[in-house]
Amino acid sequence: MPFFVYGTLRPxxxxxxxxxxxxxxxxxxxxxxxxALYDGPGHPFATDGDGTVRGALLTAAPAEYPGLLVALDRLETYLGPGDPRNLYERVVRPVEVPGSGTVRAWVYLAAPAVTRTLRANGPRIPGGDWLSHRPPRTDRLLPPPGPRTP
Known part of the structure; x- marks a missing residue:
């Protein structure tokens, strides 16, 4: 199953x-x-809500899928369905791919405790697009490492 990503995992x-x-x-x-999309500390959190979240659908080759699934679960602090230590829950949701229709995809949504906090106090990202909201990436503004010249 493909992954819908909406924050720091986007291309x-x-x-x-x-x-x-x-x-x-x-x-x-x-x-x-x-x-709904909320601003977190350096990354966004999506929850079920009344809006639209903009992102990307990632489809892995079959040989890459198992390793990618494990890596993303670790990154998102997903330890298993309903685990109280989860930062995110990995759930299946329908996702629209323009020109291709709707597909079922894995989505990492904020875990229940995180969702409650976000809905009470979290800043919601207008328009549901992390890329138009987040600060610019400073690592792209730096020159590539290389030899220094005096």
């Missing part, structure tokens, strides 16, 4: 570079309807 973002780049993974723009 061009730092966790995409760390966990997805170099694997045989296809990325397509996608939308999660019936969601």
């Amino acid at each position: 061009g973002e730092h966790n995409h570079d760390r966990f997805v780049r170099g694997r045989d993974v296809r990325a397509q723009p996608a939308f999660l309807h019936g969601g």
Whole structure:
């Protein structure tokens, strides 16, 4: 099953570079309807809600899928369904892929305790698009490492 990603795992973002780049993974723009997106400490949290979350659908080659699933579960602090230590829950949701219709995908939504806190106090991201909300990536503004010249 593909993954719907909406924050630091989107193409061009730092966790995409760390966990997805170099694997045989296809990325397509996608939308999660019936969601809400909240700002977290350096990364967003999606919850069920009344809006649309903008992201990407990642489809891994069969040989890459098991390793990618384990890596993403670890990254998202997903220890299993309903585990009270989860930061996110991995759930199945319908996701719209423009021009291709709707597909079922894994989505990491905020765990129940996190969701309660976000709904009470969390800043919601207007328009549901992390890339248009987050601060610019400073690592892209730095020159590549190389030899220094005096």
